[in-house]
Amino acid sequence: MASERHRFSEAFLLSFPQYLPMDFSSKLLENAVNEMSQLPGIGKRTALRLVLHLLKQPEARTIQLSQSLQHMRTQINFCENCHNISDSKLCEICANSNRDERIVCVVEDIRDVMAIENTSQFRGHYHVLGGKISPMDGVGPGDLNITSLVEKVKSGKIIELILALSSTMEGDTTNFYIFKQIEGCNVITTTIARGISVGDELEYADEVTLGRSIINRIPFETSLKSS
Ligand SMILES: [Zn+2]
Numbered sequence: 001m002a003s004e005r006h007r008f009s010e011a012f013l014l015s016f017p018q019y020l021p022m023d024f025s026s027k028l029l030e031n032a033v034n035e036m037s038q039l040p041g042i043g044k045r046t047a048l049r050l051v052l053h054l055l056k057q058p059e060a061r062t063i064q065l066s067q068s069l070q071h072m073r074t075q076i077n078f079c080e081n082c083h084n085i086s087d088s089k090l091c092e093i094c095a096n097s098n099r100d101e102r103i104v105c106v107v108e109d110i111r112d113v114m115a116i117e118n119t120s121q122f123r124g125h126y127h128v129l130g131g132k133i134s135p136m137d138g139v140g141p142g143d144l145n146i147t148s149l150v151e152k153v154k155s156g157k158i159i160e161l162i163l164a165l166s167s168t169m170e171g172d173t174t175n176f177y178i179f180k181q182i183e184g185c186n187v188i189t190t191t192i193a194r195g196i197s198v199g200d201e202l203e204y205a206d207e208v209t210l211g212r213s214i215i216n217r218i219p220f221e222t223s224l225k226s227s
Contacts, residue, residue: 022048083128083145085110093117093125100124105162106149106178108132108171112164124162127152132170133177141177153182163191193218 022044024030029051036047054062078084079091082104086092093099093113103124107113113126129144152158163178165171179189195213196205205213 079128082126083130083148084113084126098123102157102159103162104149104152104158104160105164107164108166116164124160129165129174132165132168133174134170144174146178146181149178150181153185153187156186158187160188160190163189167194 022030022033024033032051033044033047036042036050037044039047042050054065075087077086077088079086079094080089081094082091084091084093088095094101100123104127105116105122105124106127106129107116108129108131110128113128116122116126127145127149129146129149131139131144133139133141133144153161161178161182163175165174175191182189193216194209195216196202196209202210
């Protein structure tokens, strides 16, 4: 009798490579592959390739990898000012006296901080929310670092708050929620410009992007300074 795992057709299994049956000659190998395949974007086959690659490397390489992951997980901090991932109580950006703490850019997570830092165009501080309001995913305002942001604004130390969340329904909802929370505070609230990507032809831009670009048009001289 065919075993349980052979009940599905090969075509069906190929469309879900993570569920492909594998016969392991070693339980230790199987465990390592199973753990590796829990990572996003890593299916069973890729996990097997990575594990076999590690096996071919010197043992010290694997120990170094596992130790660095362990240290990252147990020792990492979140900056107590902006909630960015940090090695110490304050992240390097918040601890840098050359940065302007009166201008705060609100972002979803550390990847956005890294993306904006790569532009070298922003010298203020950040506030990392840790996500966006998304009722569909069960994420409400209480799950995000919004209270500390509102307190920061109410303290009167911030002159401009830049809302730099992604242009999605969740991003817009979060922007609006924050905006309502700080309504009446003496702070300039701005949002990043939504527009046509550099190198894009106008005819290929979607209507929403093109429409926002027209609404948020800027003086030509300003465009010269930023190019
Ligand atoms: Zn910080």
